[in-house]
Amino acid sequence: MKEIKYGTITTPLGFRANALCCGIKKKKDLALIYSVICANAAGVFTTNRMRAACVDIDLLNLRRGRAQAIIVNSGNANCCTGQKGKKDAWRVVSALAKQLELEKEEILVASTGVIGKFLPVDKIVRSIPDLVDGLDFNKGKEAATAIMTTDTFSKQAAMEINIAGKKVQIGAMAKGAVMIRPDMATMLCFITTDANITSTALKLALKEAVDGSFNRISVDAQMSTNDSVIILANALARNPLICKQGRNLRLFTCALTFVCQKLARMIVEDAEGATKVIRILVAGARSNKEAKQAAYAVADSLLVKTMIAGANPNWGRIPAALGAAKVDFAAEKLKIALQKQVVYRNSAPGGIKREKLIKLLKKKEVEIDINLGSGKHEYSLLSCDLTCEYVRINTAYN
Amino acid sequence: MKEIKYGTITTPLGFRANALCCGIKKKKDLALIYSVICANAAGVFTTNRMRAACVDIDLLNLRRGRAQAIIVNSGNANCCTGQKGKKDAWRVVSALAKQLELEKEEILVASTGVIGKFLPVDKIVRSIPDLVDGLDFNKGKEAATAIMTTDTFSKQAAMEINIAGKKVQIGAMAKGAVMIRPDMATMLCFITTDANITSTALKLALKEAVDGSFNRISVDAQMSTNDSVIILANALARNPLICKQGRNLRLFTCALTFVCQKLARMIVEDAEGATKVIRILVAGARSNKEAKQAAYAVADSLLVKTMIAGANPNWGRIPAALGAAKVDFAAEKLKIALQKQVVYRNSAPGGIKREKLIKLLKKKEVEIDINLGSGKHEYSLLSCDLTCEYVRINTAYN
Numbered sequence: 033m034k035e036i037k038y039g040t041i042t043t044p045l046g047f048r049a050n051a052l053c054c055g056i057k058k059k060k061d062l063a064l065i066y067s068v069i070c071a072n073a074a075g076v077f078t079t080n081r082m083r084a085a086c087v088d089i090d091l092l093n094l095r096r097g098r099a100q101a102i103i104v105n106s107g108n109a110n111c112c113t114g115q116k117g118k119k120d121a122w123r124v125v126s127a128l129a130k131q132l133e134l135e136k137e138e139i140l141v142a143s144t145g146v147i148g149k150f151l152p153v154d155k156i157v158r159s160i161p162d163l164v165d166g167l168d169f170n171k172g173k174e175a176a177t178a179i180m181t182t183d184t185f186s187k188q189a190a191m192e193i194n195i196a197g198k199k200v201q202i203g204a205m206a207k208g209a210v211m212i213r214p215d216m217a218t219m220l221c222f223i224t225t226d227a228n229i230t231s232t233a234l235k236l237a238l239k240e241a242v243d244g245s246f247n248r249i250s251v252d253a254q255m256s257t258n259d260s261v262i263i264l265a266n267a268l269a270r271n272p273l274i275c276k277q278g279r280n281l282r283l284f285t286c287a288l289t290f291v292c293q294k295l296a297r298m299i300v301e302d303a304e305g306a307t308k309v310i311r312i313l314v315a316g317a318r319s320n321k322e323a324k325q326a327a328y329a330v331a332d333s334l335l336v337k338t339m340i341a342g343a344n345p346n347w348g349r350i351p352a353a354l355g356a357a358k359v360d361f362a363a364e365k366l367k368i369a370l371q372k373q374v375v376y377r378n379s380a381p382g383g384i385k386r387e388k389l390i391k392l393l394k395k396k397e398v399e400i401d402i403n404l405g406s407g408k409h410e411y412s413l414l415s416c417d418l419t420c421e422y423v424r425i426n427t428a429y430n
Numbered sequence: 431m432k433e434i435k436y437g438t439i440t441t442p443l444g445f446r447a448n449a450l451c452c453g454i455k456k457k458k459d460l461a462l463i464y465s466v467i468c469a470n471a472a473g474v475f476t477t478n479r480m481r482a483a484c485v486d487i488d489l490l491n492l493r494r495g496r497a498q499a500i501i502v503n504s505g506n507a508n509c510c511t512g513q514k515g516k517k518d519a520w521r522v523v524s525a526l527a528k529q530l531e532l533e534k535e536e537i538l539v540a541s542t543g544v545i546g547k548f549l550p551v552d553k554i555v556r557s558i559p560d561l562v563d564g565l566d567f568n569k570g571k572e573a574a575t576a577i578m579t580t581d582t583f584s585k586q587a588a589m590e591i592n593i594a595g596k597k598v599q600i601g602a603m604a605k606g607a608v609m610i611r612p613d614m615a616t617m618l619c620f621i622t623t624d625a626n627i628t629s630t631a632l633k634l635a636l637k638e639a640v641d642g643s644f645n646r647i648s649v650d651a652q653m654s655t656n657d658s659v660i661i662l663a664n665a666l667a668r669n670p671l672i673c674k675q676g677r678n679l680r681l682f683t684c685a686l687t688f689v690c691q692k693l694a695r696m697i698v699e700d701a702e703g704a705t706k707v708i709r710i711l712v713a714g715a716r717s718n719k720e721a722k723q724a725a726y727a728v729a730d731s732l733l734v735k736t737m738i739a740g741a742n743p744n745w746g747r748i749p750a751a752l753g754a755a756k757v758d759f760a761a762e763k764l765k766i767a768l769q770k771q772v773v774y775r776n777s778a779p780g781g782i783k784r785e786k787l788i789k790l791l792k793k794k795e796v797e798i799d800i801n802l803g804s805g806k807h808e809y810s811l812l813s814c815d816l817t818c819e820y821v822r823i824n825t826a827y828n
Contacts, residue, residue: 082753082761112749112761114777147746148779211733211750252732254747255754334650334732335609335824342825348545349652351510352609355480356653363480363510379512381546418732419825420818426733427740427817 033287036201039190040172041065043203044226045268048167051178054159056107056145056152060178064128064163065102065222070138071266073099074235076242078259084111085121086141087260093137097231100138102222102262103128103163104179105156106207107145111257120153127157131164142260144207144220145181146430176205179220182425183209183302189294191287195280198271200227204291208299211256221246221261221295227284228267229274236276237285238263245292248413251303252422253332261292300414305421309397310340315410316367316403322359323404323411329357330400337418343393345386347375350400365405371398431685434599437588438570439463441601442624443666446565449576452557454505454543454550458576462526462561463500463620468536469664471497472633474640476657482509483519484539485658491535495629498536500620500660501526501561502577503554504605505543509655518551525555529562540658542605542618543579544828574603577618580823581607581700587692589685593678596669598625602689606697609654619644619659619693625682626665627672634674635683636661643690646811649701650820651730659690698812703819706738707795713808714765714801720757721802721809727755728798728813735816741791743784745773748798763803769796 042049046068054062075094077087093099103124110117121141129136143151176186190203206221229237242261274280300309312331317323330336333353339346350368354361367377371392374382398417440447444466452460473492475485491497501522508515519539527534541549574584588601604619627635640659672678698707710729715721728734731751737744748766752759765775769790772780796815 080750080753081759082749082764109746112746112774112777112779114762116778146744147750148744148774149746150779211747254731254733254751257746257750257753333652334820335652338821338824339828341821344825344828346544346546346828348507348510348547348655349609351480352478352545352655353652355478355655361479364512366480376510376546379510380514381510381548418821420821422732423736423739423816423818423821426736427742430737430742430744 033193036190036192039203040188041203041205041224042169042172043190044201044224046266047224048169049171049175050163050166051174055155061107063104063175063178066167067100067264067266069266070098070100071264072231072234073264074238075262080255080257082257084109084258085117086143089121090140099140100134102140104142106179106181108151109145109147109258110143110151112148113150120151123153124156127160131160142220144258179207183207187295187298189291191291193283193287195271198269200269200271202291206295209304211254223263225265226269227265228271229265233274233276233281234265237288240285241289241292244289245296249296249300250331250415300416303416304425305419306416308417310415312400313412314402316405317409318360318407320409323409326357326359327411327413329353331415340398341417341419343390345389361404361406367403369401431591434588434590437601438586439601439603439622440567440570441588442599442622444664445622446567447569447573448561448564449572453553459505461502461573461576464565465498465662465664467664468496468498469662470629470632471662472636473660478653478655480655482507482656483515484541487519488538497538498532500538502540504577504579506549507543507545507656508541508549510546511548518549521551522554525558529558540618542656577605580702581605585693585696587689589689591681591685593669596667598667598669600685600689604693607702609652617657621661623663624667625663626669627663631672631674631679632663635686638683639687639690642687643694647694647698648729648813698814701814702823703817704814706815708813710798711810712800714803715807716758716805718807721807724755724757725809725811727751738796739815739817741788743787759802759804765801767799
């Protein structure tokens with residue numbers, strides 16, 4: 033298993049991409065991912081009740097577990113747009129299906145951007161012939177750029193594994209920046225692979241990878257309406273078929289998880305206004321659920337996030353957030369370390385010098401280790417600090 | 431029932447107060463509230479598991495439902511300080527009891543400020559003789575100032591009611607500013623009354639008043655470790671005894687709720703960095719619990735809070751927050767109004783002009799009305815916007 037540097041969604045065999053500006057924004061805002069043959073496909077989507085029209089279409093089209101193309105626009109989420117929004121999304125799907133000479137069921141669609149505005153569907157449809165014409169295996173990075181909203185860099189990752197002597201590759205791209213605390217999936221992520229894998233095994237692998245990556249990050253505790261992670265597997269690597277169980281599925285899932293974790297981390301690093309990545313590990317919980325609840329209570333505390341932003345040694349905000357988390361623990365057994373330095377143990381301050389703590393908190397990555405002392409379960413996640421820049425961007429973005 | 435302008439905790443008969451600087455901060459940081467005779471007393475406290483030592487003492491001392499004095503320090507929360515913290519708080523209580531010639535059980539104590547630092551108990555104990563000597567019915571406002579942390583103004587309210595021809599008064603003071611999303615009580619609030627009321631009736635009235643006021647505000651979704659609302663009732667108004675039921679208890683509860691609501695509103699108005707008060711009403715919910723959950727999901731959304739700060743018409747953030755709230759509703763039945771203008775209805779944007787919405791959002795008070803369309807329950811609360819100033823204060827406060 034090895035990472036492919038500069039790999040993109042067009043790295044695996046048989047995938048093409050393109051991107052252009054159709055006029056929703058003033059820069060590239062429309063991307064297309066295409067497999068030269070129909071692929072097995074799986075997706076994980078937001079659990080937000082106000083999900084966008086595109087999510088509904090994808091859930092429908094993925095029932096057969098097959099797809100050949102994904103079209104994505106940025107600058108407009110096509111969410112809270114009712115029946116008209118649904119028709120608009122279907123118009124995009126139909127136009128692309130016609131141009132590619134495919135069935136509508138073989139097309140997936142995703143949107144990201146402002147909620148509550150109608151999609152400028154004519155602009156998109158008008159651009160589809162050019163979008164298809166320009167499909168190329170060199171345009172992976174351009175597609176990754178076109179799906180960005182307030183992201184400051186494009187996010188890509190790729191891995192290579194060997195299955196029974198055959199080289200199998202996985203390529204992926206994602207966008208993040210804001211409204212990030214996925215529950216089943218996060219923002220937009222598209223993954224391609226030339227692996228020969230059954231649709232059922234693909235679903236299992238994707239679910240596990242997402243649970244271990246995108247479902248463990250939070251930028252601002254806000255679950256998006258358009259979260260989608262979609263994978264296409266076109267079998268062109270000609271490896272022996274990966275089925276429900278066994279070593280090859282484990283290997284594939286492992287590589288997929290690695291790719292997803294890399295992208296998830298990039299999303300946190302590039303979160304709006306963030307200057308630091310915070311890794312939170314909660315151990316000693318009664319259950320996984322409680323460990324997760326405690327971890328998110330700390331991750332999403334504005335006071336913890338601003339404390340980290342300011343390299344502020346006011347660690348008391350961490351136990352205060354934990355205490356309010358409705359999770360079982362006793363204050364006497366709670367142990368908290370910041371940057372591996374104990375700040376709270378045996379019901380009392382850990383005694384680390386204030387100046388030393390400030391110095392350690394100035395690092396770009398901050399680790400918060402918590403032991404609740406009431407069980408054996410643990411949970412880790414990534415979060416980021418909260419700065420004025422986040423506030424500035426979001427008082428203005430519309 | 432009428433409001434008393436400029437009323438304080440020393441407005442009701444038989445109450446005295448004092449405040450001074452004992453050296454925790456560079457300004458007044460220690461306050462004392464005293465009733466000339468022992469009073470019936472009740473309190474409502476934080477449900478945070480990491481509650482401060484003073485909360486434990488108050489819960490113990492209030493078991494008999496009687497108290498005569500409350501001592502409060504600002505600048506140090508005496509929380510996460512373990513056994514030493516408890517001993518420290520008891521030392522303060524003992525010293526004050528001795529000076530006032532009372533039993534320790536008749537003293538209540540509260541602290542607010544930084545978490546995780548030991549209380550400078552010698553400074554407090556040394557100041558107690560002066561604190562007691564200076565007790566005066568003119569020092570209510572000074573006490574209200576001494577309990578402030580990052581509050582920018584002191585918070586007081588008072589009411590007068592007539593019970594069977596007798597004038598009964600209620601005076602109160604509170605502090606807020608940050609770490610505000612109470613679950614059973616909020617921050618610090620002290621209430622005095624000369625009402626003649628049983629200890630059981632007093633408890634009932636306080637619980638109802640707090641549920642209708644402090645339990646309906648959120649500044650930053652952070653429940654404090656030291657939240658305390660305490661009331662003393664010394665019976666000096668000589669009204670017929672207010673018991674468990676009946677008209678007089680309803681009247682008293684009504685006045686008490688009014689006082690608490692006034693202070694709760696002041697806490698939101700004076701929240702760190704806030705420039706606007708947001709009133710959120712969720713109607714049409716399946717249950718009170720779901721109405722509350724939906725209201726808090728909107729109130730605590732960073733994206734909604736920054737949107738209001740910027741008079742930003744990006745209303746799609748409200749349905750996005752609701753959709754993630756794990757509350758039952760159908761997108762087709764959801765209705766959302768901002769400043770009484772429908773922005774979302776029948777699964778589609780409400781059609782209000784962008785410029786008009788921006789203009790309306792520039793007002794100092796913003797109303798968000800939500801109807802989930804799935805039941806008959808409702809819940810309202812007060813929140814505030816999120817600005818760079820909040821971030822600035824909390825990257826630095828320690």
